[in-house]
Amino acid sequence: MRGKQRYYCKSCDFHFTITEASTPTETRRHHEVTIMDIANQLGISKSTVSRALRGHADIHEATRKMILDLAQQLDYQPNPLANALLKRRTNIVGILVPEFRHYFFPTFIMGAQEVLSKAGYNVMICQSDESYETEVANVKALLRSRVDGLLVSITAKTENFDHFRAVMQKEVPLVFFNRVCPELDTPQVIIDDYSGALQAVEHLIEQGYRRIAHLAGPVTLQVSRLRLQGYIDALQKHQLPLDQDLIVYHDLTEEHARICTRQLLDMPQPPDAIFAVNDPCAIEIMLIAKQRGIKIPQDLGIVGFSNDPISAIIEPSLTTVEQPVWKIGEESARLLLEQMERPKVEKRMLATRLIARDSSLRGKS
Amino acid sequence: MRGKQRYYCKSCDFHFTITEASTPTETRRHHEVTIMDIANQLGISKSTVSRALRGHADIHEATRKMILDLAQQLDYQPNPLANALLKRRTNIVGILVPEFRHYFFPTFIMGAQEVLSKAGYNVMICQSDESYETEVANVKALLRSRVDGLLVSITAKTENFDHFRAVMQKEVPLVFFNRVCPELDTPQVIIDDYSGALQAVEHLIEQGYRRIAHLAGPVTLQVSRLRLQGYIDALQKHQLPLDQDLIVYHDLTEEHARICTRQLLDMPQPPDAIFAVNDPCAIEIMLIAKQRGIKIPQDLGIVGFSNDPISAIIEPSLTTVEQPVWKIGEESARLLLEQMERPKVEKRMLATRLIARDSSLRGKS
DNA sequence: ACCCGTTTCGAGAAGCTTCCCGATAGTTTT
DNA sequence: AAAACTATCGGGAAGCTTCTCGAAACGGGT
The missing domain is CATH 3.40.50.2300 (Response regulator)
Structure with missing residues (x-):
């Protein structure tokens, strides 16, 4: 191989650097095999090894092969931490x-x-x-x-x-x-929440429901607001009155969904359909309705949003808005x-x- | 590939080297603030900064405070990569x-x-x-x-x-x-798969089912084998015959579960109950049975394993073995x-x- | 022989920390 | 006042890699 000692020349006169034996006697028990292990074992520098492994040019074919072979034999795995540190x-x-x-x-x-x-x-x-x-x-x-x-x-x-x-x-x-x-x-x-909600509520209207409630999500979320807007616009489009009492907001927990559902169903004039902001809460609605003996869809229509797999399985199966998750x-x-x-x-x-x-x-x- | 310009110094007089302006004038735009930034700004060494941040002793109270304050002000975040590299x-x-x-x-x-x-x-x-x-x-x-x-x-x-x-x-x-x-x-x-399966099948036996099938999982999995063994032992314990035709193995996909279910239900002497290796496949069984008009639990008893939430919701609700996931x-x-x-x-x-x-x-x- | 270009390779720095060890001060003890 | 400590701090290596700069060797041309 090539020599290892070299001179130095800052502003002339070369003082050579004697790289003395750095006691590479035994392999220095490593946790992981590094590029230096390959270099030492082959008596070459880590730069050369790195170049070979990186597939650089500027390297002799024989040397490259030697390095690649040894790397494979030792099952060398580059350390991503070192790499990440360097490359940011x-x-x-x-x-x-x-x-x-x-x-x-x-x-x-x-x-x-x-x-x-x-x-x-x-x-x-x-x-x-x-x-x-x-x-x-x-x-x-x-x-x-x-x-x-x-x-x-x-x-x-x-x-x-x-x-x-x-x-x-x-x-x-x-x-x-x-x-x-x-x-x-x-x-x-x-996803197109607005249009999904619009379709959902128009579908309910087409099915003859007239007093449609909305179990909405938190107003902080844009999704909730858009679905709410779709609901409102659908009613308006079909000249149905907008009753603020029919809109209840819940925090997306099952527990709160149940509370809101009861609130809706206990109204003096309960809704004949509910559009829910998502499927999990539509299912809570359905469970309560079934528990109370309310007939779905005859007495209460329910539409969810998101098409969770459970929606197709529950009985009656849940109408919902599909989103390509x-x-x-x-x-x-x-x-x-x-x-x-x-x-x-x-x-x-x-x-x-x-x-x-x-x-x-x-x-x- | 090769570098661009370099000086030459055979025995002195350096041919030019155009290291262009590296502009270390201002703070050298860092992506992230490091320990060295703090050290430089305070005119102390990085060791001291490190010690202060690590909460070591051996450091003056005033210095520590100074460092901590500046670190907070600069929103210093230690780099876990460097740390990981060092500490392995x-x-x-x-x-x-x-x-x-x-x-x-x-x-x-x-x-x-x-x-x-x-x-x-x-x-x-x-x-x-x-x-x-x-x-x-x-x-x-x-x-x-x-x-x-x-x-x-x-x-x-x-x-x-x-x-x-x-x-x-x-x-x-x-x-x-x-x-x-x-x-x-x-x-x-x-979890105690064996005992869970044993309980499940004994429960079916208690309910009067006599021709109990098992929709098993892949034999490669210990879970499947243990649940199968629980099934077998439950039958044996109650002196019921073990019919190999009533044991079908599936690969845990829904599709294959359906195929196996049909195979069981199409037998000349179909089972009157099925113990499924898990809830998702028990649900597939239930769907097919319902589709065929088979009455559950009268004509077919079904037990699953794992108590997925859907099991309580589906109708009829699914008997299952709870595991504390x-x-x-x-x-x-x-x-x-x-x-x-x-x-x-x-x-x-x-x-x-x-x-x-x-x-x-x-x-x- | 000498010079030059080419090919192949080595040294070293950078990236960011932590930690060991040694070095200054300042303070106390004899 | 000299010696011995203590309290604080700095230098530098290590951890692993990539990349730049420049050096060594070789071949060819004159």
Whole structure:
């Protein structure tokens, strides 16, 4: 191989540097085999090994082969930590969701993960658990972990967005999905909530329901507001009166959904149909109605939103608005990847589609 | 490829070297504020800053305060990459599950994550998607990411365990849960599948069912084998004949569950009850039975396993064996944490409990 | 022989921390 | 007043990689 000692010349006169034996007697028990192990064992420098492994030019074919062979034999695995430290990128994407009990978020994650892992990214998942404080803490933790990008669906309680402004200020690519943040100008992937809600309520009207209630979500969430607006506009379009008492807001917990349902059903003039902001709470409505012996869809029509798998299974089957969850995941991931290439604020909206099932089909009446 | 311009110095007089202005004038725009920024700004050494931040002794109170104040003001966040590189620990735990579509694994993850994040660990989640190759690739990726520990539930197809042997050889703490690996002597958290199955089938017998089938899982999984054994022993205990035709094995997909169900129901002498290896496939059975107009529980008793939330909602409600999923997550995480303290092989088993519901309650007959 | 260009490789820094060890001060003890 | 401590702090290495700069060897041309 090439010599190892070299002279130095700052402003002349070369003082050579005698690299004495650095006691490479035994292999120095490593936890993991490093590039230096290969270099030492082959009597060459780590630079050369790195170059060979990186597939650089400027290296003799024989040397390259030797290095590659030994690397394989030792099962050398490059250390991503060292790499991340140097390159300032971890190849990790953070995903922050409010929960993962129901169908939506796990499915979203599967879709996103498929795209991301194909692009060479690992994923770090956090749940805010619908707590604003946890959300802030999670964002901080993900930032501290130096994630290369962030996929976020906010909490129903999030009203202050400074933690996301901090993300943007650090220029960490950020994509919101589903529960987005209207006052921040960031890329996002949403579905057409308004039109979905409009379809849902028009469907109820077509089926002859006239006193239609809406079990809404928290007003803090844009999704809730849009679905509410769809509800309102559908009534207006068909010249039905808008009764504020028929709109109840709940905090997306099952418990509160039950309370609100009872409130609606206990009215002096109870509604003859309920449009629920999502399927889990539509199902709570259905359970209570069944428990009370209310006939669905004859006495009460029910429509949900999101098409959770359980909606097709429950009896009567639940009419709902389909949203392409898996695709939302894929799209969000793709948008994030594009974002990491070159920043540009882009908002994508996916279509929704009504799936009419038994819970609202009573024919014309 | 080669560098651009360099000086020449054979025996002095340096031919020019055009190292262009590296502009270290202002603070050298950092992506993140480091310990060195604090040190420079305060005119002290990074060692001192580190000590102050680490809360070491050996530091003047005034200095410490000065450092802490500036750190707060600059919003200094220690770089975990550098730390991990130095300490050889990332504070990340890997979780590897076969899927995330159903109730079990997401809930498990929530339980585990609660314990782990309280202990200061982040979590990296991978899905093998029931593919052996993906599982191997995921284990490798997690190992490469230098996770400090691993929580694993294997694929139904995993029959070669070399990738886990590699984990053990590298002395990375490893805890299996639910779908464990019998031929490896590792810590694990399981539930009492055998006794759960025994209870389930005895319950069917008590309800007067006599020709009880078992829709089993893949024999490769210990869970399946134990539940099968519980089924067999329950029959034996009550002197019922064991008919091999009444045992069908499926691969845990919904599609295959339907095929196997039809096979059972199409028999010349169909069963009067089916014990399913888990709830998702029990529900497939129920759907087909309902579709065919078979009365549940009169003509066909059904019992599942795992108590997914949907089991209480479907009609008729599904009798099932409850397993404390959340607790399995917590226990597994705790066991892993203990493992990281000091290795010892410990196996924990959590109790199961039968929940009798409508799908099997027809009274004595 | 000498010079030059080409090919192949080595040294070293950077990226950010922590920790060991040694070095200054300042303070107390004989 | 000299010696011995103590309280604080700084230097530098290590952890692993990549990349830049420049050096060594070799071949060919004159």
